Amino acid sequence: MPTAGIVVIGNEILSGKVVDTNSPFLCQELRELGVDVERIVTIPDAVEVIAEHVRAMSQAYDFVFTSGGIGPTHDDVTLEGIAAAFDRGVVRSDSIVERLRRATGEEPNESQLKMAQIPAGATLLDSGDLWFPLVVVDNVYAFPGIPELLRKKFQSSRERFRGIPFVLKRVFVRLMESEIAEDLHALLCEYPDLLLGSYPKIREESFRVLLTLESRDAQYVQEALDSLLARLPEDSVARVE
Amino acid sequence: MPTAGIVVIGNEILSGKVVDTNSPFLCQELRELGVDVERIVTIPDAVEVIAEHVRAMSQAYDFVFTSGGIGPTHDDVTLEGIAAAFDRGVVRSDSIVERLRRATGEEPNESQLKMAQIPAGATLLDSGDLWFPLVVVDNVYAFPGIPELLRKKFQSSRERFRGIPFVLKRVFVRLMESEIAEDLHALLCEYPDLLLGSYPKIREESFRVLLTLESRDAQYVQEALDSLLARLPEDSVARVE
Numbered sequence: 023m024p025t026a027g028i029v030v031i032g033n034e035i036l037s038g039k040v041v042d043t044n045s046p047f048l049c050q051e052l053r054e055l056g057v058d059v060e061r062i063v064t065i066p067d068a069v070e071v072i073a074e075h076v077r078a079m080s081q082a083y084d085f086v087f088t089s090g091g092i093g094p095t096h097d098d099v100t101l102e103g104i105a106a107a108f109d110r111g112v113v114r115s116d117s118i119v120e121r122l123r124r125a126t127g128e129e130p131n132e133s134q135l136k137m138a139q140i141p142a143g144a145t146l147l148d149s150g151d152l153w154f155p156l157v158v159v160d161n162v163y164a165f166p167g168i169p170e171l172l173r174k175k176f177q178s179s180r181e182r183f184r185g186i187p188f189v190l191k192r193v194f195v196r197l198m199e200s201e202i203a204e205d206l207h208a209l210l211c212e213y214p215d216l217l218l219g220s221y222p223k224i225r226e227e228s229f230r231v232l233l234t235l236e237s238r239d240a241q242y243v244q245e246a247l248d249s250l251l252a253r254l255p256e257d258s259v260a261r262v263e
Numbered sequence: 264m265p266t267a268g269i270v271v272i273g274n275e276i277l278s279g280k281v282v283d284t285n286s287p288f289l290c291q292e293l294r295e296l297g298v299d300v301e302r303i304v305t306i307p308d309a310v311e312v313i314a315e316h317v318r319a320m321s322q323a324y325d326f327v328f329t330s331g332g333i334g335p336t337h338d339d340v341t342l343e344g345i346a347a348a349f350d351r352g353v354v355r356s357d358s359i360v361e362r363l364r365r366a367t368g369e370e371p372n373e374s375q376l377k378m379a380q381i382p383a384g385a386t387l388l389d390s391g392d393l394w395f396p397l398v399v400v401d402n403v404y405a406f407p408g409i410p411e412l413l414r415k416k417f418q419s420s421r422e423r424f425r426g427i428p429f430v431l432k433r434v435f436v437r438l439m440e441s442e443i444a445e446d447l448h449a450l451l452c453e454y455p456d457l458l459l460g461s462y463p464k465i466r467e468e469s470f471r472v473l474l475t476l477e478s479r480d481a482q483y484v485q486e487a488l489d490s491l492l493a494r495l496p497e498d499s500v501a502r503v504e
Contacts, residue, residue: 034460036300037429038291039475045305050279059277064286064303094441095461096448133444170465188278200335203374207337219275220336224411234280 023238024057024185027079030064031072031090031100032167044089044165044172051176056185056238057085067091072103080107080162085183090167092157094133104159105141112139117146118154125153149178188217189240191247194229194260198222202231205253213246229260264479265298265426268320271305272313272332272341273408285330285406285413292417297426297479298326308332313344321348321403326424331408333398335374345400346382353380358387359395366394390419429458430481432488435470435501439463443472446494454487470501 028048034040045062052059060083065071072091079086091100105112118138122130130138137154140146146155156175157164163179165172195202199222210218219234235250237243251259269289275281286303293300301324306312313332320327332341346353359379363371371379378395381387387396397416398405404420406413436443440463451459460475476491478484492500 030303033458034462034475035287036290036303037458037460037477038287038294038300039460040462041287046276046279046282049277053279059279060307062271062277062303062305066301093461093463094444096444096451096459097461131441131445133441136444137441168463168465200372200374200378203336203377204372210337217274217278218337219278219280220334220338221275221281222334222409224409234275236278 024084024183025082026052026057026059026085026087026183027083028059028062029072029075029079029086029088030062031067031088031103032064033066033097035064036066042089043169044167047169047173048087048089048176051180052183054187055180055183056187057183058185067097067099069099069103069106072100073106076104076107076162080160084161086162088162088164089172090165092137092164092166094136098136100164101140101144101157104157104162104164107162108141108159110142110159113142114138115140115144115146121153121155147179149175186238188236188238189243191235191243192263193233193235193247193250194262195231195233195254195258196229196260197231197255197258199231202254202258205250206233209246209250209253212249213242215242216246265325265424266323267293267298267300267326267328267424268324269300269303270313270316270320270327270329271303272308272329272344273305274307274338276305277307283330284410285408288410288414289328289330289417292421293424295428296421296424297428298424299426308338308340310340310344310347313341314347317345317348317403321401325402327403329403329405330413331406333378333405333407335377339377341405342381342385342398345398345403345405348403349382349400351383351400354383355379356381356385356387362394362396388420390416427479429477429479430484432476432484433504434474434476434488434491435503436472436474436495436499437470437501438472438496438499440472443495443499446491447474450487450491450494453490454483456483457487 028045030042035042049059091098115138140157141159145158148155217236221232269286271283276283290300332339356379381398382400386399389396458477462473
């Protein structure tokens with residue numbers, strides 16, 4: 023199954039000025055596609071730090087998604103960092119300069135030309151959604167940090183990441199987590215490949231714990247669900263979805 | 264100035280089922296206190312992975328905050344991971360067992376007793392907010408994953424993290440980022456210690472870019488702000504906060 027790592031780049035997130043909504047979006051979308059996100063790291067706008075994390079993730083996972091740092095200002099250094107991760111330089115892309123001209127109807131200024139500086143040998147993916155392409159180096163995809171733009175770019179490239187999706191069952195339980203923990207442990211002994219989540223909720227009236235059962239094998243999940251429901255005390259299950 | 268790293272622990276976040284609101288909360292609070300958050304990492308509920316990241320962050324930063332994985336179920340392995348990070352074992356805390364008895368009025372069951380297993384030599388911080396203490400090992404603080412509980416625990420311990428806060432000025436600009444990038448570059452040449460952020464906004468009517476100017480030196484920020492306002496074209500600034 024494909025695996026992925028996400029690198030969120032931006033001082034504004036570490037300093038609490040902006041809440042990162044891109045990594046939750048990517049996690050949800052990738053889960054639906056059947057891709058396992060194994061790591062998210064949030065780092066400052068610093069070339070060496072970006073290079074270090076992109077290099078490590080590129081080696082560890084099938085896909086790496088970066089978010090942020092690809093605009094025209096002083097703190098937009100993601101593409102430089104990705105280039106450094108692969109020991110490459112950055113070069114001016116004539117194709118992007120041409121798109122800039124078409125998009126603005128003018129000769130690009132120095133700052134706009136900065137956006138045409140991409141890692142040597144990068145692939146440009148076009149999908150007609152926005153004036154700029156998605157820049158890809160090896161297995162690393164450089165997404166923009168502005169949430170609306172990231173979503174557009176992801177939607178137009180998502181099919182290339184598809185794996186085998188998970189089947190998810192949710193069980194809402196009226197008991198405390200500590201009252202059912204032993205049942206969950208026994209369930210996992212019987213179904214060791216089950217992905218079992220247990221999430222206590224406070225301020226909920228109809229249930230106290232949400233259990234999630236997941237596998238890529240629909241029959242396995244159904245059998246585990248039946249086994250769980252047989253284990254739990256009568257009347258303790260509020261509902262199953 | 265104190266630095267910090269945040270370790271968010273939980274498969275539910277990587278798989279897109281739960282959105283992490285704890286790290287944005289901690290980033291905002293720590294910024295107010297004058298602590299520099301340098302890294303956030305989100306990892307699965309796996310002892311070895313937790314140990315590896317906690318160990319690295321404990322050496323790199325002044326404070327490490329973990330979020331999640333300290334309940335009674337099979338996937339709550341954070342304290343075991345923290346113990347492993349410091350090459351320690353876990354031991355049963357009689358003090359926590361006694362609190363469990365007082366909180367529930369009953370003899371704790373096996374699953375509840377799991378919550379009394381803490382790293383050997385850990386410090387327990389009490390503040391009277393909740394029945395369980397904040398578990399601390401060296402510079403690592405193990406916070407609960409449930410947002411309401413994390414907030415309570417943080418509020419009652421926050422003073423021990425205080426540094427020198429930043430002074431922040433915000434400038435809302437009506438021009439595109441690429442039209443002011445050269446002014447920003449010149450500003451940074453004059454004020455190299457300024458923390459300058461530039462955040463383009465779409466779907467905003469009154470401005471197109473939010474600039475943030477920060478320093479721990481209030482006079483330095485004010486001088487940089489005056490210099491910026493003198494550089495920007497007339498009528499380009501919507502407002503300053």
